[in-house]
Amino acid sequence: MMKRAKRVCPVLSAKLLSKSKEEVPVIIRAKDNDSNKLSGLVFNMSGRVKYNLPLVGGVACNMNIGAIDKLSKDPNIEYISFDSKVFALLDIATESIGCQIPQVEGYTGKDITVAVVDTGVAPHSDLIKPRSRIVGFKDFVNDRSKPYDDNGHGTHVSGIIASNGYSSNGKYAGVAPEANILGVKALDENGSGSTSDIVSAILVKMQ
Template sequence: MKNHIDYNKLCPIIQGQVNSSNNNILPVIISYKSDKKIKEGKISSLSNKLNYNLPIVNGCACDMCIQSIIEITEDPDVEFISYDSKVFAVMDVARSVVGADLITNTKYTGKNITVAIIDTGISPHADLVYPTNRIVGFKDFVNKETRAYDDNGHGTHCAGILAGNGYSSKGKYKGIAPEANILSVKVLDESGNGNTSDILSTVQWIIENREVYKTRIINFSLGAIAQYRERRDPLVKAANRAIDNNFIVVAAVGNSGPMRNTILSPATSRYVISVGALDDGRTVETNDDSIAEFSSRG
C-alpha cells in the first residue's frame, strides 16, 4: 500500500525531493509535538545516521531517505520535518561566493530601490527596520491584516538574504542589497500555500501601485508546476506583463531537482531572471561549488 504523504509536515525543500521520484538520503530535523516524547527507537530504525538530540525543538537531527521520511510523516506525534540546511545561515560566505562583496564600497547597495517580495509576509526584523525602517509597505491578501507579520518565516528569510543590513550581527551577516527597501506582499498562508489567482491579483496590484512605493523589482520565491506552454501559463503571463511595465522580475526555479524539466512557473518564462540553488560547500572558494541536488533543472 502506498504511504499517505502529509505535506503540511514537510518543509518546501523536502516536499520538492518527495515529488522528484528518487530516494535520496537527506539531513533532516524531526520535531515532535510539545506534549509528546521523541521516539528514538522508531527514528533509529528508519535513519541512516542519528546525529544528535535537539531537546530545544523536542526533536532530533538525522540522515534519512525519502521513503523513511514519508513513512514517519504518518506518525501523528510528529509535528514537522525540515531540511537540515547549512547554506543560508552563513551570509558572510554566500555574499562573497556570488560576488556581492565586489560592490560593497560602491554606490550600488539598493538604496532608494524598492523590491516587492511576494511570499508569506515579513516580520519587522532588526536587520530590516534599524536604524531606518526599510519595510515601506505591507499588503496582506490572505488575512487582510495591516501590520507587517510573517506566520511562516519564508518571506522574512528571503527579505534577509535580499536586503538585511547586518544590524543584529554588527555587519557580519548582510544581505545582497543592504540598503534596499522592501514592499512585502503576503499571498501565501502560514503553510506557505496559495492560489494562482491570488498571485495574479498580487502582481496586478503591484503594477497599479508602482509609484506609491517606487517599486522596481518583483521577487517570486515561489512557483507552481508548469502545466502549460509558456505563452499560456497564467503565472508566466503575469510576470511578463510586469516586465512589459518595466519591472525586473526574479523567480526561484524550485526545489524539485535533480530531475530534468522540473523548473516551476513563472521561472519558466524566457524573460524572467530564474535562480537556482548553489551548494557553496561553506567556503568562499568557488572550485568546490556545485548545483544543489534539490535545485530544479531545465
C-alpha cells in the same frame, strides 16, 4: 476532441476523462485577452469568480468538471489550466549567490524599493534598525495591516535582499543592505497559495 485537448491542461484532461463530478480551481484564458467579458461568462456558469486576471487575459474561479468540459469546446477560450498550489522553499542563503559582489561595485540598493511577494515580512531588526526600511505592507491572506510573517520564508527572502546585518554587526548583510522592502503577503502560514493568488498580487502592485 483534439481541439478541446489543446485548450485544457493535462491535469484537467485527466479529470475530464474520469468524468469526475468534483469542483476544482481553474484559471481560464480568453483568446482576445478580454478578462472582463470572460468574467461575465464564467460567472454565469459557476458563480464563483475568484480573481479577474487581466495580466494574463483570464480569470480564476472554481468550476465543476461538467462546466469545464462545456467551456473547453468554446472556440473563444484560449486555455483552461488547473490553479495549482505553489509552495515557498527555504533553501537559499546569501553566501550561495555571492551577495557581496554588487556591494564591491558600489551598489547598495539605496533609494530602491523591492516588492517581495511571499509569506509576508516580520519587523526584524536587520530591516527596521536604525530606521525601518519596510515602507509598505499588503496582506492578501488575512487582510492585516501591520507587517508580519507567520511562516518565515518571506522574511528570509527579504533578508537576502535587504538585511543590513544590524543584529550581527554586519556579518549577515544582504545583497542590497540599504534597499527598502514592500511586503506583499500572498502565501499562507504553510508557505502555500494558488497560482492565481500570486498573479493577482503582482497585478495589484503593478497598478
